[in-house]
Amino acid sequence: xxxxxxxxxxxxxxxxxxxxxxxxxxxxxxxxxxxxxxxxxxxxxxxxxxxxxxxxxxxxxxxxxxxxxxxxxxxxxxxxxxxxxxxxxxxxxxxxxxxxxxxxxxxxxxxxxxxxxxxxxxxxxxxxxxxxxxxxxxxxxxxxxxxxxxxxxxxxxxxxxxxxxx
Amino acid sequence: xxxxxxxxxxxxxxxxxxxxxxxxxxxxxxxxxxxxxxxxxxxxxxxxxxxxxxxxxxxxxxxxxxxxxxxxxxxxxxxxxxxxxxxxxxxxxxxxxxxxxxxxxxxxxxxxxxxxxxxxxxxxxxxxxxxxxxxxxxxxxxxxxxxxxxxxxxxxxxxxxxxxxxxxxxxxxxxxxxxxxxxxxxxxxxxxxxxxxxxxxxxxxxxxxxxxxxxxxxxxxxxxxxxxxxxxxxxxxxxxxxxxxxxxxx
Numbered sequence: 553x554x555x556x557x558x559x560x561x562x563x564x565x566x567x568x569x570x571x572x573x574x575x576x577x578x579x580x581x582x583x584x585x586x587x588x589x590x591x592x593x594x595x596x597x598x599x600x601x602x603x604x605x606x607x608x609x610x611x612x613x614x615x616x617x618x619x620x621x622x623x624x625x626x627x628x629x630x631x632x633x634x635x636x637x638x639x640x641x642x643x644x645x646x647x648x649x650x651x652x653x654x655x656x657x658x659x660x661x662x663x664x665x666x667x668x669x670x671x672x673x674x675x676x677x678x679x680x681x682x683x684x685x686x687x688x689x690x691x692x693x694x695x696x697x698x699x700x701x702x703x704x705x706x707x708x709x710x711x712x713x714x715x716x717x718x
Numbered sequence: 719x720x721x722x723x724x725x726x727x728x729x730x731x732x733x734x735x736x737x738x739x740x741x742x743x744x745x746x747x748x749x750x751x752x753x754x755x756x757x758x759x760x761x762x763x764x765x766x767x768x769x770x771x772x773x774x775x776x777x778x779x780x781x782x783x784x785x786x787x788x789x790x791x792x793x794x795x796x797x798x799x800x801x802x803x804x805x806x807x808x809x810x811x812x813x814x815x816x817x818x819x820x821x822x823x824x825x826x827x828x829x830x831x832x833x834x835x836x837x838x839x840x841x842x843x844x845x846x847x848x849x850x851x852x853x854x855x856x857x858x859x860x861x862x863x864x865x866x867x868x869x870x871x872x873x874x875x876x877x878x879x880x881x882x883x884x885x886x887x888x889x890x891x892x893x894x895x896x897x898x899x900x901x902x903x904x905x906x907x908x909x910x911x912x913x914x915x916x917x918x919x920x921x922x923x924x925x926x927x928x929x930x931x932x933x934x935x936x937x938x939x940x941x942x943x944x945x946x947x948x949x950x951x952x953x954x955x956x957x958x959x960x961x962x963x964x965x966x967x968x
Contacts, residue, residue, distance in 0.1 A: 613770070614740075614760070614761050614762055614773070615740070615761070615762045615763075615764055615770045615773075615775065616761055616762070616763045616764070617764055617768075617769065617770050618763050618764065618765050618766070618792075619765075619766060619803050619804075620765075620766070620803040620804065620805055620806065621765065621766055621792070621803075621899060621924075622805055622806070623763065623765070623790065624763075624765040624766075624784070624786060624790055624792045625786075625899065625902075625903055626903075626904055627899070627902040627903065627904075628902050628903070628904055628909075629880070630807045630855070630880075630902065630921060630922045630923060630924070631855065631880045631919075631920070631921050631922075632909065632919065632920045632921075632922070633917075633918070633919040633920075634912065634913045634915075634917060634918055634919075635913070635916060635917035635918070636917055637917035637918055637919045637931075637932070637933075638919045641880060641919060644879065644880045648879065648880070649904075
């Protein structure tokens with residue numbers, strides 16, 4: 553009796569194992585199939601692709617690192633000449649050392665202009681016309697001229713035979 | 719010293735490792751809801767000798783902490799080792815001439831390269847007359863710890879502006895970087911006093927090299943010795959020395 557029960561148990565185990573073998577898949581009942589699919593889905597859900605880390609925030613840094621002394625101290629120009637030893641360098645010194653001051657002035661105030669914007673626009677208007685004339689063909693040029701003079705010229709141009717008076 | 723507020727440390731000696739705290743916001747600033755709190759905080763510039771450490775500054779060189787408005791901090795330290803920095807004007811010595819580039823000794827850890835086209839008016843046909851051993855006054859356009867430094871002798875508009883090969887004769891010597899900075903600060907006493915001695919010319923490189931030239935060799939050497947001595951002279955001592963030369967030589 554005891555022997556026989558052990559034998560049947562072993563038999564059941566073996567059949568179970570065989571059931572999971574790939575070549576026996578078709579014989580799996582629908583329920584176990586469903587369960588296996590669900591298991592798979594659960595593993596690869598959306599959360600699967602996210603790291604479980606605290607959110608990284610980009611912080612604005614208020615500190616700028618600077619490796620140069622130049623922005624810290626306004627250095628003079630490195631070439632110097634005194635008492636007229638090298639006039640070229642002395643000219644450069646004045647130019648380079650005044651640069652820093654000059655830049656500030658320009659930034660503060662409006663730039664000085666010799667020609668106003670309106671003048672510039674007028675100038676361009678005439679320039680466009682004269683250039684247009686240059687590139688136009690002869691026939692077009694006539695039209696342009698006519699347009700300009702609003703047909704005053706055309707009336708003049710029409711030559712008719714004048715009968716000589718007796 | 720540990721960690722102190724930046725304002726308290728200005729003008730004091732700071733040591734590597736010290737942490738300088740930047741006040742997050744002045745307490746009497748008006749509160750606002752429209753995000754103005756962020757803009758009200760000014761940008762802090764930490765110059766040489768300081769590193770950014772989170773929201774605070776960490777000192778990495780010993781010296782005096784200096785401050786300039788609005789919020790520029792740096793450490794004024796004494797050192798002789800030059801580390802190339804982009805934009806610095808330096809005096810270099812041409813060591814080799816290899817094809818299109820010159821190798822220039824700048825007193826740093828590595829030689830800098832200087833293209834033969836980086837001179838005013840230089841073209842492929844019209845090569846600049848630079849020989850090995852010449853002194854050049856140039857500016858760094860590439861200088862970082864991972865790359866070979868690169869010099870140029872023209873500015874962005876192609877002008878020399880005093881850069882290029884420094885003329886013949888003259889005398890070059892080395893001083894500490896601190897003295898060079900002292901000489902280059904506007905309205906500094908040393909240069910003001912130097913102006914009154916006799917006609918002379920100086921070229922000061924940020925790498926600690928100074929080139930001088932005067933009418934005679936003797937005068938040139940006097941200037942060189944004076945400048946070298948300035949490193950260790952007090953203000954009154956220096957005045958005495960300069961006064962002596964102002965009277966005698968001219």
